[in-house]
């Protein structure tokens with residue numbers, strides 16, 4: 140039996156279509172990258188989330204944070220993500236951020252980074268559920284817009300507590316819960332454990348979004364087929380391998396043929412990304428790192444393998460050299476070598492073979 144994957148996902152008055160979300164990635168999904176995805180998808184993106192900002196130093200709306208949480212014109216619905224340790228500071232930050240009128244505010248209880256958990260934020264909240272509950276409670280009390288939560292399945296394999304977390308979230312008025320199917324101990328290793336996500340979704344009525352290891356639009360569809368209890372899925376790393384992924388999801392959901400980009404599309408996409416980075420404060424010199432980040436991932440998905448060219452491009456020492464080599468490859472070598480961009484060929488984005496958690 141074919142199960143409908145294009146489920147109605149509404150949070151208060153916002154419709155999230157397609158029910159596939161752009162997962163926040165600090166240092167990647169800034170305004171330039173989100174806008175790139177949105178343009179490539181002809182504006183058909185369900186929900187975007189800002190990079191996270193800390194609530195510990197207040198007031199939180201410093202120029203830098205403000206830049207991180209400002210949407211581009213037309214970016215809607217849009218969620219601002221916050222992280223921190225103190226329930227009171229979180230609620231105070233929520234009051235400040237709410238003034239900017241985002242559609243949603245999301246609390247991060249999943250970040251595994253030492254700098255974040257060392258101070259009691261991110262996934263360390265999974266070890267202190269009373270504090271997480273208080274944080275949600277105080278934040279909900281001061282909010283007029285929906286509160287979202289993004290978390291992991293537990294701290295480590297011995298303490299998978301996502302069902303309890305989901306119930307607390309629902310009880311405190313969280314209106315959508317996104318679960319990354321790894322533990323904090325795993326960080327980004329191994330594979331996400333989707334049965335744990337599904338179990339949590341079965342135990343609450345609020346929409347639950349599953350997250351982890353989705354590599355393609357078809358992969359998103361398969362997860363939703365497999366887990367009818369999920370309201371949607373969220374995609375992170377794969378967007379760096381394939382910035383057209385959201386476009387492909389929207390096409391697949393609409394019954395349209397999924398387009399496969401060629402060399403010229405790649406060139407135009409890189410050019411547009413550079414323009415967007417420059418519009419948002421980067422210079423020709425400073426954007427090299429960001430461009431390399433994307434080039435490195437995308438060129439892994441070219442068939443036949445182009446290790447030699449990839450290495451040569453990525454060892455460029457400045458932007459002009461990088462562009463020279465990249466354009467040369469796309470304009471000359473790509474066709475000559477019979478290259479094709481096949482973003483679906485690697486299934487496990489981090490090279491993982493299996494999960495560490497028993498079924």
Ligand SMILES: Cc1cc2nc3c(=O)[nH]c(=O)nc-3n(C[C@H](O)[C@H](O)[C@H](O)COP(=O)(O)O)c2cc1C
Pocket residue numbers: 162163164165166167190191220247249250289319350351352353373374375376377488
């Ligand atoms: C570089 C990087 C930065 C991330 N930053 C955030 C963040 O700021 N907030 C958050 O909730 N998750 C963050 N994540 C986690 C992703 O949103 C996502 O949950 C995780 O990568 C698993 O999904 P994926 O397999 O589709 O990438 C980050 C992940 C990466 C790789």
